Amino acid sequence: MIKITIVGITGYSGFELFRLFLKHEKAQVVKVCATSHIGEPLHHIYPQIKECSEIMISSFDPSIIMQKSDVVFFATPAGVTNSLAIPFIEHDFPVIDLSGDFRLKNPRSYEKWYKKPSAQQEHLEKADYVLADVNTTAHQLISNPGCFATACLLPLIPLVKGDFIELDSIILDAKSGLSGAGKVLSESSHFVNVHDNMMMYKINQHQHLPEIVQELKKWNGKVEFIQFSTSLIPVNYGIFVSGYVKLKSGFSFDEVQQDVKDFYKDKKFVRIRSEAPKLSDVVGTNFCDIYLTYNQTTGIITIISVIDNLIKGAAGQAIQNFNHLFDIKEEMGLSHLARI
CATH class of the missing domain: 3.30.360.10 (Dihydrodipicolinate Reductase; domain 2)
Known part of the structure; x- marks a missing residue:
C-alpha cells in the first residue's frame, strides 16, 4: 500500500481526500495533520467515519511525514503550502498541492491576484501544473488546478x-x-x-x-x-x-x-x-x-x-494525479456515480 499524509484535514478538500482514499485499493492514509484538534481522533470532527477509522489528528512535522509516508497532499489555504512544502521539495519527496501556491509561474502575478507572498522561483520551477485529463508531470511537485x-x-x-x-x-x-x-x-x-x-x-x-x-x-x-x-x-x-x-x-x-x-x-x-x-x-x-x-x-x-x-475541482483530480504519478489505474478510488 502506498502511504498517504494529508495536511489540512479539517477543511472540505482535506476531508474529501480522506473520504475518497478510504475506497482506494492501493493507498492508505496513515497520517492527517491540522493546526487544531491535535491528538483527537478525526471522527470527533467527522463522526460519520467512526466505524471506518480511528486515525488521530497530528501536528505537522516534515521529517516524520517523510519517514512514515510515500506522498504528502496539501489541502491548505493559499499562502501556506509554499513555506510548509519546502523540506519536501528539497528532498524531492512527492507533493500534491491543492492550494494555488504553485499554479502561477510568475511570482508577481501570484502576489497581485492572491495578495500574499509568492513561493520562491526555484520552487516554482520544480512544480508541474497538472490538469489530470490533459497534462503529465516530470516532477515530484504537482500543482493541482483550481476548481x-x-x-x-x-x-x-x-x-x-x-x-x-x-x-x-x-x-x-x-x-x-x-x-x-x-x-x-x-x-x-x-x-x-x-x-x-x-x-x-x-x-x-x-x-x-x-x-x-x-x-x-x-x-x-x-x-x-x-x-x-x-x-x-x-x-x-x-x-x-x-x-x-x-x-x-x-x-x-x-x-x-x-x-x-x-x-x-x-x-x-x-x-x-x-x-x-x-x-x-x-x-x-x-x-x-x-x-x-x-x-x-x-x-x-x-x-x-x-x-x-470538491471532487473533480479538488480532491478527485488530486487522486487522479496521484494515480498517474504512481502508475496506478486512473479510475482507482474514483468510480462514483452521481446521485439520482
Missing part, C-alpha cells in the same frame, strides 16, 4: 488548440456551490445571504482568471485575455460554467464538435454530452460533462461545463 480553472479549461483547450475561435471573444460565467467558498464562515457565506439568493463575487478579481489564461497560452500563444465572472449559488456542491466564444470563419461547428470529441475520446473522466448537462449529473463524481451548441445567426458557440467542485 473554476478545471471546469473552464477542459472545454476551452481543444477550441484554442485548433484555433477554431476568435481568441478575443472568450466569455466565461462560472457559478459555484457554497462549499467552494471554503469552511471559514464569512458574511457572504452566511445562510441568510446565500439561501434563496445568488450573488457575483470577486468581479474581474478572481485568482483563477490568470491561471486560466496562463494555461490556455500553452495551447495557443495568441491568447491574451478572457472575460471571467464568478457567482455563488444556493447549492452545496458543484460548478456550472456557461461559456460563449465566436467561431472563426472557415470552420463549421460540426468540425469543431468532432475535434472536441476526438480530443477527449480516450479520457475516462471527460464526457462530451449530446444534451445540456445538469449540475446533478456530476455532483459526487470525478466527471466533467461538456456540451457545445451553435447559434448560426450570431456565430456564437455556447459551452456548458459542469463538475463537482
Whole structure:
C-alpha cells in the first residue's frame, strides 16, 4: 500500500481526500495533520467515519511525514503550502498541492491576484501544473488546478488548440456551490445571504482568471485575455460554467464538435454530452460533462461545463494525479456515480 499524509484535514478538500482514499485499493492514509484538534481522533470532527477509522489528528512535522509516508497532499489555504512544502521539495519527496501556491509561474502575478507572498522561483520551477485529463508531470511537485480553472479549461483547450475561435471573444460565467467558498464562515457565506439568493463575487478579481489564461497560452500563444465572472449559488456542491466564444470563419461547428470529441475520446473522466448537462449529473463524481451548441445567426458557440467542485475541482483530480504519478489505474478510488 502506498502511504498517504494529508495536511489540512479539517477543511472540505482535506476531508474529501480522506473520504475518497478510504475506497482506494492501493493507498492508505496513515497520517492527517491540522493546526487544531491535535491528538483527537478525526471522527470527533467527522463522526460519520467512526466505524471506518480511528486515525488521530497530528501536528505537522516534515521529517516524520517523510519517514512514515510515500506522498504528502496539501489541502491548505493559499499562502501556506509554499513555506510548509519546502523540506519536501528539497528532498524531492512527492507533493500534491491543492492550494494555488504553485499554479502561477510568475511570482508577481501570484502576489497581485492572491495578495500574499509568492513561493520562491526555484520552487516554482520544480512544480508541474497538472490538469489530470490533459497534462503529465516530470516532477515530484504537482500543482493541482483550481476548481473554476478545471471546469473552464477542459472545454476551452481543444477550441484554442485548433484555433477554431476568435481568441478575443472568450466569455466565461462560472457559478459555484457554497462549499467552494471554503469552511471559514464569512458574511457572504452566511445562510441568510446565500439561501434563496445568488450573488457575483470577486468581479474581474478572481485568482483563477490568470491561471486560466496562463494555461490556455500553452495551447495557443495568441491568447491574451478572457472575460471571467464568478457567482455563488444556493447549492452545496458543484460548478456550472456557461461559456460563449465566436467561431472563426472557415470552420463549421460540426468540425469543431468532432475535434472536441476526438480530443477527449480516450479520457475516462471527460464526457462530451449530446444534451445540456445538469449540475446533478456530476455532483459526487470525478466527471466533467461538456456540451457545445451553435447559434448560426450570431456565430456564437455556447459551452456548458459542469463538475463537482470538491471532487473533480479538488480532491478527485488530486487522486487522479496521484494515480498517474504512481502508475496506478486512473479510475482507482474514483468510480462514483452521481446521485439520482
